[in-house]
Amino acid sequence: MHASTKKTYLAGLLSGLALIVLGFALPDWLLFTVTKAFGYGLVSLGIITLMRGGLVSFGQGLVYCIGAYASGLLAVHAGVTEAPLLLLIGMAASTVVGLIAGPLIARYRGIFFAMLTVALSMVLYGLLVKMNSIGGSDGFTLPEPTFFGWQPTVETSDLALYVLAAIVVAVAATACRLYYDSMAGMLALAVRENELRVEYLGSSVFNVTVRNFTIAAALAGLGGTLNGMALGHIDPLFSFWTTSGEFVFIAVLAGHLSVSAVFVSSLILELVRSFSNRYFPETWQLVLGSFLIAVIIFLPGGIGSLWERIKGGRKPTGQKAAERAAEEGRAAP
Amino acid sequence: MLDVITILVDGVVYASYLFMVALGLTLIFGVLRILNIAHGSLYAFGAYAAATFTTFVPALGLPPEFSLIAMFLAALAVAIVLAPILERGLLRLFYGRDEVLILLITYAVFLVLEDVSKLIWGVQPYYVFEPRNLFGNVEIGELFYVGYDLMLIALAAVAGLAVWLGLNKTKVGKIVLAVIHNPDVSACMGVRVNWVYLLAFFVGVFLAALAGAFTSPLISVQPGISIPIIIASFAVVIIGGLGSIPGAAIGALIVGIARATAIYEFPAAEVFIIYFVMAIVLVFRPEGLFQRTQARKI
Numbered sequence: 001m002h003a004s005t006k007k008t009y010l011a012g013l014l015s016g017l018a019l020i021v022l023g024f025a026l027p028d029w030l031l032f033t034v035t036k037a038f039g040y041g042l043v044s045l046g047i048i049t050l051m052r053g054g055l056v057s058f059g060q061g062l063v064y065c066i067g068a069y070a071s072g073l074l075a076v077h078a079g080v081t082e083a084p085l086l087l088l089i090g091m092a093a094s095t096v097v098g099l100i101a102g103p104l105i106a107r108y109r110g111i112f113f114a115m116l117t118v119a120l121s122m123v124l125y126g127l128l129v130k131m132n133s134i135g136g137s138d139g140f141t142l143p144e145p146t147f148f149g150w151q152p153t154v155e156t157s158d159l160a161l162y163v164l165a166a167i168v169v170a171v172a173a174t175a176c177r178l179y180y181d182s183m184a185g186m187l188a189l190a191v192r193e194n195e196l197r198v199e200y201l202g203s204s205v206f207n208v209t210v211r212n213f214t215i216a217a218a219l220a221g222l223g224g225t226l227n228g229m230a231l232g233h234i235d236p237l238f239s240f241w242t243t244s245g246e247f248v249f250i251a252v253l254a255g256h257l258s259v260s261a262v263f264v265s266s267l268i269l270e271l272v273r274s275f276s277n278r279y280f281p282e283t284w285q286l287v288l289g290s291f292l293i294a295v296i297i298f299l300p301g302g303i304g305s306l307w308e309r310i311k312g313g314r315k316p317t318g319q320k321a322a323e324r325a326a327e328e329g330r331a332a333p
Numbered sequence: 334m335l336d337v338i339t340i341l342v343d344g345v346v347y348a349s350y351l352f353m354v355a356l357g358l359t360l361i362f363g364v365l366r367i368l369n370i371a372h373g374s375l376y377a378f379g380a381y382a383a384a385t386f387t388t389f390v391p392a393l394g395l396p397p398e399f400s401l402i403a404m405f406l407a408a409l410a411v412a413i414v415l416a417p418i419l420e421r422g423l424l425r426l427f428y429g430r431d432e433v434l435i436l437l438i439t440y441a442v443f444l445v446l447e448d449v450s451k452l453i454w455g456v457q458p459y460y461v462f463e464p465r466n467l468f469g470n471v472e473i474g475e476l477f478y479v480g481y482d483l484m485l486i487a488l489a490a491v492a493g494l495a496v497w498l499g500l501n502k503t504k505v506g507k508i509v510l511a512v513i514h515n516p517d518v519s520a521c522m523g524v525r526v527n528w529v530y531l532l533a534f535f536v537g538v539f540l541a542a543l544a545g546a547f548t549s550p551l552i553s554v555q556p557g558i559s560i561p562i563i564i565a566s567f568a569v570v571i572i573g574g575l576g577s578i579p580g581a582a583i584g585a586l587i588v589g590i591a592r593a594t595a596i597y598e599f600p601a602a603e604v605f606i607i608y609f610v611m612a613i614v615l616v617f618r619p620e621g622l623f624q625r626t627q628a629r630k631i
Contacts, residue, residue, distance in 0.1 A: 056433045108619060110432050111368050115571055116615060119608035122564065126604030241564070245440055252437055282451055289444030296438060297426065 008177045015260070016170025023162045031158045033270045035230045038165040041266035042223035044250035045176055046216030051256045052180065053212045054192030055109070059117030060220050060247045062101070062124050063094040065239035067221030068228040070094070072142050073134065083145035083164055083229060090225030091218050098217025102210040121239045128236035139235025142228060165226055172219060173259045179215070180259075188212055220247075249288070253295050255302015265303055338474045340593045346482045348589025349489035350544045354562055355569040355581040356496060357540030363513055363576035364533035366432065367424060370439040373563025374446035375415065375538050379545025380554045381450055382407035384459035387549075391463075400464045404546040412539035420534040425527075443559070451556055458555035465550040485547060492540060497578050509533060513576075565592075568611040574621030583622060587614075 023031065043064050050057055070093030071086040080086060105116045129137045144157060152160040179185040187208050190198050195205045228234045237243060246269065253265035272291070276284030299305060358372050386407040387400045419442065427435050468480025500506040511519045512529045520526045552558060569588050573580025588607055595606040602609070614622065 056436075058436075104616075108615070111436060111575075112571070112615065112619065114433065114436065115567060116612065118564075119568075119612050123605040123608045123612075126602075126608075129604055130601045242560075248437065248440070282456075283448045285444040286448035286452075289441040289448075292441040292444070293423070293438060296434065296441070 004181065005178065008174060008181070012170050012174030012177070015173075016167060019166035019170065020163050023159055023166060026162075028158055031162050032230065033274055034267060035158070035162045035165045036227060037267040037270040038169045038263065039223040039227035039230060040247065040250060040269065041263040042169065042172055042226065043220045043247045044254065044266055045172065045259065045262050046219035046223075047247055047251040048254065048256045048259075048262055049176065049179075049188075049212050049216050049219070051251060052185070052192065053188035053208055054195075055113050055209065055212075056248060056251075057117040057213075057216065057244070058114040058241065058248060059119070059121035059244050060216065061239040061241065061244035062117065062121035063097055063217040063220035064224040064227075064243070064247070065121070065124055065128070065236070066097045067091065067094040067224030068234045068238050069128070069134075069224075070221075071225040072140065072228050072234045075142050075145075076140060079143075081143050081146045082149075083147050083161065086145065086229070087164075087168060087222055087225050090228075091221040094221025094224065095214060095218045098214040099210075102213035102217070103206075106206050106209040106213065118241050118244065121244055122241060125236050125239040125241075128239065135235070137236055139233060139237075141233050144232075145229050161226075161229055165230075168222060168226065169263060172222065173263070176215075176219075177259050184208075184211070249292055252292065253302055255299070255304040257301055258304030258307045261302060261304030261307060336597060339476060340590065340597050342473060342478055342483075343596070344590035344593030345486055345586065346589075347592060348585040349486045350548045351562070351565055351569055351589060352489045352582055352585035353492050353544035354541050355566040355573070355585055356493060356578065357537035357544075358566050359570045359573070359576055359578065359581045360496065360533055360540070361537035362570065364509060365420075365424070365428070365530055367435050367439065368432070368567075368575070369537070370436060370563060371419070371442040371446055372439075372537075372541050372566065373559035374443050374450065375411065375541035376545035376548075376562050377450055377554075377559040378411045378415065378446070379408045379542030380549040380552070380558060381454045381459070381545075382411050382542065383546035383549040384454070384461050384554045386410075386546075387461050387463060397463055397467060400461075401467070404464065404549070405543070408539055408542035408546040411542035411545075412535055416535040416538040417531065419538075420531050424534070425530075428530075443563075447556070447559065454554075456556055458553040459549075460553055461549040463550070481550060488543075488547060492543065493578065493582055496536070496540075500578075505532070565607055568607045571621055572611055572614045574618075574624030577621070577623035580621060580623030 023034075026034065043060055046063075047057055047060055067090035071090035074080045074089055075086060080089075101120060105113060105120075108116055128134070134140060144151065145161065146152075147160050147164065150160075180188075187198065187203055190203075191205050191208050198205055198208075224238060228238075250262065250266045250269055253268065254261040269288075272287060273284060276287055280287075295302070301308075354372060354376050357375075358369060361367055361369050361372075383404040386403040390397065390400045390403050423442065424435070424438065427438055465479060465481045468484050470477045471480050471483055472478075498506075500509060508519070508524055509529055509532070511522070512524060512526055516526050519529075565588055569584035570581055571584075572587055573582070573584030587610060591606050591610045592603065595602045599606075618624075
């Protein structure tokens with residue numbers, strides 16, 4: 001095993017354990033917020049995966065919502081309450097949708113890609129609002145999840161879900177890092193720089209895009225199911241374009257250099273949201289918008305670039321240096 | 334037959350103000366290469382400003398006809414205040430950057446403007462019903478239509494024609510076209526490219542605000558009116574081809590009539606018919622109806 005691969009595994013394992021331990025120390029309200037931030041972060045991790053290939057999806061709500069509804073309907077109508085199983089089902093449903101939609105939209109670029117994803121997600125929104133048999137615009141309430149047959153009490157249910165979410169996040173983040181550092185994952189960076197050259201060199205841009213889109217869909221399915229369980233309620237707003245906008249917001253805030261930054265920025269968004277809801281409910285979008293503008297102006301690489309800057313004492317080498325150089329618009333060393 | 338006329342009239346009325354919004358959107362994209370998500374908010378500002386300005390008309394003891402002038406002035410005021418702030422103050426910083434990045438900036442502007450409109454006008458709805466009675470009723474077939482709605486069609490046609498003539502038949506228009514073609518060379522020839530950008534953005538904002546102002550009698554002006562408009566006008570410019578004025582007109586008609594058809598014939602499809610039409614057009618014409626396919630650069 002390559003040394004850097006080993007390091008990634010180790011980092012994933014340690015941060016997973018650290019998150020679980022942290023869960024026992026956090027107060028209940030924060031536990032809920034962090035769990036939600038994990039769910040959002042997973043979806044945004046998918047957008048980061050797409051961004052590495054030069055695409056931004058403004059309609060990730062589509063697969064987020066599919067995941068939530070697939071697992072939620074199963075929980076309500078088939079009585080499946082096993083949380084880990086529901087996560088797998090949500091992920092599988094979104095992956096299938098990603099595999100179907102991916103090839104259809106993989107030939108579009110830039111704004112057209114973004115707008116088509118919005119269109120797809122809004123079609124789903126429209127359908128769900130009209131489907132009164134599954135709650136219409138009100139959505140429906142989910143049963144309490146169980147964990148391997150164990151039904152947590154009211155006091156422990158937040159913690160149980162948090163621990164599950166922390167494990168999922170650690171696994172997903174590790175898997176994404178490994179994928180990004182792999183040959184197939186690095187090809188995405190080349191696609192972003194120059195598609196035609198990638199094709200001349202014998203790789204398929206189409207395949208890279210479909211693969212990234214499917215991975216993003218799987219992550220969104222996980223995030224959707226997780227947030228459905230955390231909120232205990234699902235409605236068509238999961239697929240509304242402003243929801244998708246929040247995912248893009250998190251991804252831009254994080255930048256695509258660091259996987260951990262995604263979860264930090266989704267936590268920032270959740271905290272800003274909870275505090276704003278409490279203290280200035282009328283102006284929280286104003287705060288959010290100004291914040292986004294400030295990040296794009298002052299930190300074009302996202303807050304993930306801060307990580308790199310702190311580590312910057314050492315001379316950056318290899319892929320990360322190349323990514324950073326690309327991010328700053330210079331040629332790779 | 335009656336159905337067909339109803340659908341056509343409703344569709345074209347909806348298309349008329351959608352066209353004005355989309356015209357501004359497509360003009361801004363054509364000149365500045367910015368797809369402005371905040372455009373729907375500018376429409377909303379126009380509607381709110383009109384709600385405020387029209388209250389001055391009875392307050393000053395003027396006859397109700399003056400409310401049309403008030404609405405026009407409201408749109409102008411929105412453009413005069415917001416266009417320089419947004420273009421010179423913010424968007425200027427991002428010229429030449431990735432199109433998707435600028436899309437995100439305008440998304441942030443959208444978030445900010447939504448709340449600013451709530452701070453200025455509050456969250457309660459406004460009703461501007463006075464001007465809608467100005468043009469009486471018109472009988473088409475066996476049904477009566479509000480004359481004001483039909484006046485909107487004329488207004489949209491005038492706006493479209495004015496922009497087209499302004500671009501193609503005046504000296505300023507030629508300069509704008511030169512900047513669209515190549516900003517660097519235009520600058521070398523002595524064109525003040527910055528002014529052209531500001532002018533195009535100003536006209537774009539004005540068109541959105543004008544559409545908002547003149548639609549305000551048809552709707553209740555309240556938070557959230559920007560969202561359906563921006564989605565629909567995006568669909569219009571994507572269907573028509575970004576940067577194309579005839580494209581915006583055809584796109585608006587397609588979207589307007591598709592929506593009206595859905596409302597009368599398949600109400601269940603109303604929410605997503607626009608996206609459906611847009612997806613179909615994109616499958617066959619990936620760059621929209623009126624856009625030439627561009628060669629990929631190595």
